[in-house]
Amino acid sequence: MKNTRLFSLLLLLFVALFFVACGSSGDEGSEDTAEDTTSDADVTEDADEEMDEEMAEDMGVEGCHIAAPAEDTEINMIGWSFPITDYYAEELEKCNGVENLTVNTNLLASADAQEQVRLALSSGGDSPFDIVHSANSGVAEWAGEGWMMPLNDLVDKYWDEYNLGDIPEKAWEGATIDGQIYGVPIVGNTLHLIYRQDVFDELGLEVPETYDEVIEVCNAIGLDNTDWDMPFTINLSAGWAWEIEFFQMLRAYGGDFLNEDSTPAFNGEAGVNAVNKIIEVADACMGIDGYTFSLNDQEVALQLGTLPSTNMWASRAANMTDPERTDLGDVIAYAPAPRVTADSPRAGSAWNDFYMIPATATNDPDLIFRIIMEAADEESQQGAAAVGMTTRVAVAEFGGPYLPAANQTLAEGIGSYDKNPAIGIVRAKLGEFLPLIGTGEMTVQEALDAAAEAYIEEATAQGYIDG
Known part of the structure; x- marks a missing residue:
């Protein structure tokens, strides 16, 4: 139906143009030609309007260019x-x-x-x-x-x-x-460093390349400095947040969640090193209040000027230059995610x-x-x-302006989760037990072992590990 209507409109337009051409080819009939031209222009305009209506019908509405389904x-x-x-x-x-x-x-x-x-x-x-x-x-x-x-x-x-x-x-x-x-x-998306360039310049601070250097920055600013909420943050406000920070640190230390046979690998030496580094950063840079400082808290604090540095998602970094959200866009700067050692991958996931x-x-x-x-x-x-x-x-x-730092983090970072479907169980169990380290209810090794034991039970039940 659509093609038939379109063909008819094109044929009508062709006929109109033909008569215009014939009327303008001789010296006589100039008055008739003018009338014909006017008439043809009206027809062409009508045809264009009909075509526009048909195209609008076929192409949906403004911002959504799909045809309407036949039924609700x-x-x-x-x-x-x-x-x-x-x-x-x-x-x-x-x-x-x-x-x-x-x-x-x-x-x-x-x-x-x-x-x-x-x-x-x-x-x-x-x-x-x-x-x-x-x-x-x-x-x-x-x-x-x-x-x-x-x-x-x-x-x-x-x-x-x-x-x-x-x-x-x-x-x-x-x-x-x-x-x-x-x-x-x-x-x-990835997580990378966001900081106040003016504060770093005033204190003579270099942009940290490693988490040990992050701790040095925190010591220079001062955990008890009342000018700031805290010197630096990572997100430990929920179980899933702990798991993401742990995954990044674990991979940066050369570890991984699972072995090839889907048995747990995260509770070994690399896992212990990863959690210890998280605790070290939290103690030096955040204090007890930092454990409940959420992503939204981080973002708003940066925008209000009460947080001098953080490790934040690129998806939120875009808001740091929004004049409706902050007047500090000119002094907020960006750098790739820190490493755990000078030669490790950046502790930023893809x-x-x-x-x-x-x-x-x-x-x-x-x-x-x-x-x-x-x-x-x-x-x-x-x-x-x-x-x-x-x-x-x-x-x-x-x-x-955060994009170069985000892209460098992705290029030099630890990559993404393996596609092993058992990874979902690992993440859930780590999210359950890792926060107990922050509350003092478990030691690092106890929490990792408890997560491993709970994972093995669930993964075996679901057939990911041989019983």
Whole structure:
């Protein structure tokens, strides 16, 4: 139907142009020619208006260029909130203007969102979600459990239309298991150093390259200095935060979570060194109050000028130059994540966030994928680059001054989690027991061994370790 109407309009335009050409070719009939030309212009304008209306119908609404589904369709997305994912959620919601289409986004705290996904998808029934926000570990856990839909056919189908080759291969690899792509990369991320250049200059401080040098900076500023909340922070405000800091330190010391047979490796010498370094930094730089100082606390303190340095996510670093959030953008500076020793990798992990489609989603996967692409296309990522680290190479110029430090951290850092699906169990058990070190309820070795024992029990029950 669409092609027939378009052909008719083009034929009408051709006839109009033909008469204009004939009328202007002779000396006679200039008055008639003028009338014909006026008439043809009116017809052409009408045709253009009709074509514009048809194109608007076919291309959706402003900000969402997809055709309306034939029947009422409700798309539900779940994820967690930080500035760039808030932006992407707004991009998804622009498709609410398309006829017969409703897009609902639900952004929770990270741990809460992931728990909701596990509860919903582990039941084996239809998924209540059509789009699931995930990070690297979710690919291993959720796709490894068979909960997520391979997207290879859809990626191939829309590769050229959405220029998906502009997203680096490394980002696609983060969503890939055994050649199957399970997610569309929407966010690049890592943790790196953010500091006040004016404070460092005033005190004659060098930008720290190692965590021992971070401790020297903290000693120079002074833990009891009432001008500041604290000299420096890492995030130990929740179990998952402990686990991430531990993973970065562990890898930097040459260790890893699991052996090749999926037995625990994290409670060995490298693990003990990693936790000891975390405690050493916390004691010198944060004090007891630092253990409850959250990511939001870090961000706001930097913006208000009550925190001189921190190790923070690149996804939040974009807010450090937002004049509506802070007037200190000119003196806030960025550096790569510190190392644990002079020759170790940087203790900064490589993260991507993805939009994934559950295998048991009941709506059309093609429609869901195209809605995802409305948030992940180049136009949307240009806007997203103002508030976070995007994945498309072409939009790097739209990003903030933190990008060189973030990219150097990724290049020289410890990488991302292994794709072993048992990693999800490791993370959960470490998140349960590591905070008990901070409270004094367990020693370092006791907590690591307890996490290892709990992991072995669960991993054996799930078949990851031979009983």
